[in-house]
Amino acid sequence: MLTLAALAVLAFTVVAAGCGRRPSASVTSGAPGESPAASAAGGPVAGQPGVGSPSSPPASADASTGPTPGATDSATPPPDAATPVATPAPAPFTPPDLTAIQHLLDELDAALGADATAGNDEGSVP
Amino acid sequence: MTRTTNRPAPRTRTARIARIAGLLAALGVALTVAAAPVLAAPRPATQAGAGQLAQAEELTARHRCAAAWRAAAAEPTVANYQAVGFCEIDRRLATIDRLGSAIEDARALTDDHQRALEQILDDAATGLRELRAEIEADASLAELREDIRSIFEDFRIYVLVVRQVWLVVAADTVDAAGAALGETGADLAVLIERAEAAGQDVTEAVEHHAAMEAAVAAALAAVDGVADDVLPLTPADWNDGTAGPILRAARQAIADARADLRTAMTEARQVVAALAG
Numbered sequence: 001m002l003t004l005a006a007l008a009v010l011a012f013t014v015v016a017a018g019c020g021r022r023p024s025a026s027v028t029s030g031a032p033g034e035s036p037a038a039s040a041a042g043g044p045v046a047g048q049p050g051v052g053s054p055s056s057p058p059a060s061a062d063a064s065t066g067p068t069p070g071a072t073d074s075a076t077p078p079p080d081a082a083t084p085v086a087t088p089a090p091a092p093f094t095p096p097d098l099t100a101i102q103h104l105l106d107e108l109d110a111a112l113g114a115d116a117t118a119g120n121d122e123g124s125v126p
Numbered sequence: 127m128t129r130t131t132n133r134p135a136p137r138t139r140t141a142r143i144a145r146i147a148g149l150l151a152a153l154g155v156a157l158t159v160a161a162a163p164v165l166a167a168p169r170p171a172t173q174a175g176a177g178q179l180a181q182a183e184e185l186t187a188r189h190r191c192a193a194a195w196r197a198a199a200a201e202p203t204v205a206n207y208q209a210v211g212f213c214e215i216d217r218r219l220a221t222i223d224r225l226g227s228a229i230e231d232a233r234a235l236t237d238d239h240q241r242a243l244e245q246i247l248d249d250a251a252t253g254l255r256e257l258r259a260e261i262e263a264d265a266s267l268a269e270l271r272e273d274i275r276s277i278f279e280d281f282r283i284y285v286l287v288v289r290q291v292w293l294v295v296a297a298d299t300v301d302a303a304g305a306a307l308g309e310t311g312a313d314l315a316v317l318i319e320r321a322e323a324a325g326q327d328v329t330e331a332v333e334h335h336a337a338m339e340a341a342v343a344a345a346l347a348a349v350d351g352v353a354d355d356v357l358p359l360t361p362a363d364w365n366d367g368t369a370g371p372i373l374r375a376a377r378q379a380i381a382d383a384r385a386d387l388r389t390a391m392t393e394a395r396q397v398v399a400a401l402a403g
Contacts, residue, residue: 093317095398096310098391104234104303105391108384111232111296115377117181118288 180224187217207270211261211277215254218283222251225291232295234302239294242357246290250281282361286369290356293376297352300383304346307390311339314397321401331400338393345386348379 191213198206229235229243257276264270281287314335322328356376363369 093321093402095402096313096394098310098394101303101306101310101391104299104306105384105387107232107234108296108299108303108380108387111292111299112377112380112384114180114228115289115292115296118284118292 180228183224184217184221187213187220191217202267204265204267204270207267207274208261208264211270211274212258214274214277215258215261218254218277218281219251221283221288222247222254225288228295229291232298234299235295236298236301239298239353239357243291243294246287246357250283250287254281279365280361282364286359286361286364286373289373289377290359293356293373293380294353296380297349297356297376300345300349300380300387303387304342304383304390307338307342307387307394310394311335311342314338314394314401317401318397326401328401331397334393334396334400338390338397341386341390341393345383345390348383348386352376352379 191210194206194210194213198210226244226247229240229247232240235243254277257273257280261270261273264273314331318328318331318335321331355372359369359372363372
């Protein structure tokens with residue numbers, strides 16, 4: 001009975017810790033190596049709600065990453081040249097996080113403050 | 127007479143102990159898992175608070191030494207001047223300890239600069255401890271005056287070493303902040319391109335982005351070579367008057383860079399505002 005209770009506590013804690021974890025750059029990024037700011041504006045991510053099949057072009061304007069050749073969904077007809085392609089809705093704008101840089105500037109202030117007071121108390125032989 | 131007890135049979139006891147051990151182990155693992163995100167969280171900026179505490183400690187030690195000086199002036203004995211020497215050396219050793227901690231805590235400090243500063247601190251601490259032993263062995267006021275003068279002139283802890291530490295930390299912090307702002311600038315450039323591709327007027331954002339990048343470049347250029355100028359300075363350089371101007375120039379360069387970084391931050395926020403608007 002106690003062992004079952006312990007396992008329940010462990011499982012609950014693991015789930016709670018997972019939910020409370022801060023999002024890191026790798027979590028928020030859409031692709032490895034991509035910055036959070038860039039990925040945040042890159043549009044929907046495949047597999048998330050509201051994202052179409054691979055035949056739907058990604059909202060990202062990055063020309064280097066287009067739909068994978070041959071990956072077109074057979075249920076979706078290829079776009080007709082005469083038919084205007086619907087422009088995907090723009091992704092919500094997410095600004096870059098400047099908090100870490102602000103912390104560095106605070107540390108810079110502290111270092112300059114310490115330097116300003118340092119040279120005043122060397123003292124000397126009277 | 128045999129005593130009866132309610133103790134459980136050994137097998138039952140073993141099972142109970144095993145259950146309790148299992149429960150404790152599970153709780154331990156659970157606590158570890160729960161604490162992991164907290165432990166992994168970035169350290170809050172507490173440098174300012176630590177700096178204020180260090181200043182208070184420095185002030186207390188300075189007042190203690192001032193009292194020792196007054197006692198020696200009132201009654202110039204070997205014991206009183208030894209007390210002066212011990213006080214002045216001990217407060218410098220305490221300062222060196224605090225500087226060592228500050229170096230360890232300085233996230234932006236490069237490895238090379240950290241090693242160089244640690245070497246300066248180690249050499250100074252070793253020299254001061256040797257001088258303390260000499261003062262303890264001094265038997266005349268003339269010897270003591272010479273050794274006490276050496277505390278100031280041969281080490282220059284406060285006018286030189288402390289400033290070397292903080293100026294190099296500050297210069298490296300400018301480099302780190304500049305690099306981070308450079309990455310942010312690249313991210314913002316991508317956002318500007320995407321906004322433009324979506325038909326948004328990005329004229330204002332482009333202007334602020336250019337100003338941001340110029341400010342970052344100016345900040346990085348301002349501190350270029352500052353650490354290399356400051357680290358080699360010695361007490362002899364201070365005594366002959368060459369170190370002072372170099373330290374002043376370094377401080378001014380870092381102060382200018384700080385202003386540039388603030389400008390860059392403002393411009394970055396303006397870019398964001400322009401894109402969001």
